[in-house]
Amino acid sequence: MLRIKGLSYDVGGRELFTTLDLDVRAGESVAITGPSGSGKSTLLSCVLGLVRPAGGTVEVAGTDVTRLRGAALARHRSSKIGMVFQFGELLPELSPVDNVALAALLAGVPKDTAYRRAHELLEELGVPLTGASEQLSGGERQRTAVARALINSPALLLADEPTGALDAVARERVADVLFAMPGRHDCGLLLVTHDPAVAARADRVLALGDGTLSKADDAGTGAR
Template identity: 45%
Template sequence: MVIRARAVTLSLGSRAAPTDILKGIDLDIAAGSSVAILGPSGSGKSSLMAILSGLERATGGGVEVAGVDFTTLDEDGLSRARRGRIGIVLQAFHLLPTMTALENVAVPMELAGIADPFTRAEAELAAVGLGHRLTHYPAQLSGGEQQRVAIARAVAPAPAILFADEPTGNLDEATSAGIVELLFERRRAADATLVMITHDPALAERCDRIIRMRDGVIVEDCAA
């Protein structure tokens, strides 16, 4: 199992008046699988992804990801643990506006100490169909192109796990279809485990497994 979560809770707010976001999640995800986490707004699915990807610390329970015990790590430790192990694609592209497409993909690898970051970035951008847009800035790219850069940035370090949170949420229907195909193709090329947050049942059915959440708990877990 590349992900193990046991009795994971997340509470926000004060001790006197906490808001329980996750209420005791138990979850195992096998290496190489693709998993969709489906649920309405407020169900806790994005919060669960944030904890599993090391962007958020659980209030309680245990989380082990790619052989690392996330439970014992502070924010700096979680940041180090993500490097090279985890790639993340979000609904908002989160590209740095002052960097070119090539720099947006290469610089995070350079800062992480990954060898040949610009060579790898150029190859991955070519793989997502942007070999001719290396020197363009985000403002010069369409929404679909920006998400392609974000996918390249996530996949270029060859992570063990690829997380995607509503990856087509800011795109029109025609562009979304191409981005979905690209996401799954690049995931296969990297041989990465895919954990995808979505509200779209049709997109969820592209995965091997569908987990449905409601009110901070898993209510269904089945093969797609």
């Protein structure tokens, strides 16, 4: 679902990535750890096509996003990639169903199909279907964000510190949901986190440092 080859990127005169390689398969979860400033979020931005690398390729579902521009990039991102941010980034005045369905509507999915799928995903993830999203708990908002990321059946699910703003109980439940998604939806999951307990749930744990990825000492066991 994701294949990165020879990725290089410079920022502020500093070489952030040096011929970085990474593969994520369907049904697989990969967690990336590393200190602040190592480039974890920038790596996700390269996968999303928001940042243009100096060299290398970033293939998502067989298409090199570094070669896409404008509407073609937006279409590929919408149909093949789902993104979960640290703070959910929901529209607080909209209901959970509206937040999730909106992502499908923007991708051109018919209204009836979008709302049916939104209801199904939210029920699967245990999110209340009524009220404004601002009334949800932190964990419920993040589970809504996961549903939104999945609404267009992406090949690749990305998560940027998805449990970083949650308490211990909510963190565990959101992590349970996230790491179940590759098996349930046959997608790849690439997650970046500072939390070693969350990272350890992944099938593989990689450490980002000195511009490259290497196997982390506390590599995950794939436990869910």
